[in-house]
Amino acid sequence: MRSTKELFLSKVKKGRKCWLWTGYKMKNGYGVGWHSGLQEKMLAHRLSWIIYNERAPADMCDCHTCDNPGCVNPKHLFLGTRSDNMQDCSRKGRLGGAVTGGEAQPTAKLTWEAVRKIRLLRGKKTQKQIADDFFVTEKTIGRIHRFEFWVEPSESWESVN
Secondary structure (H helix, E strand, O other): OOOHHHHHHOOEEEOOOOEEEOOOEOOOOOEEEEEOOOOEEEEHHHHHHHHHOOOOOOOEEEEEOOOOOOEOOHHHEEEEEHHHHHHHHHHOOOOOOOOOOHHHOOOOOOOHHHHHHHHHOEOOEOHHHHHHHHOOOHHHHHHHHOOOOOOOOOOOHHHHO
8 A cells, every 4th residue: 555655746746846736636726635644635735744744733824935836845835824825925916816906807896996995994884884885795895904805016904004
């Protein structure tokens, strides 16, 4: 019976920099692998972290320095909190269209003008009231207020508060 590491490596194509996952991938490009010792499926880059480092706490993310979701090179991974990961994504302009494309995204429900108004309403109305006014969810309003969505390169939480 092959070890988890052997099974893992059989699904990896090692390049000069990134190691590309050749096994099953989700629509977002992240691979999914199987840890035989733990008897569980997990993201392939998390599996890589476990194989080459140690099991990470459940509340920690395996973040990519290379920004390639299909990469499983352990040298391209670092541990961070969910907040660290979101800030890293925001700094690099890759928060799933909401940051990188804004209103240019075909699925965008808001404009930059609306987002600026939403930020100005913080503390003046509840998130539910703002969400109802702009026909989006309270969760979206919270993410806009925390600068997880709709972040212009010059913006940061500190620069507007």
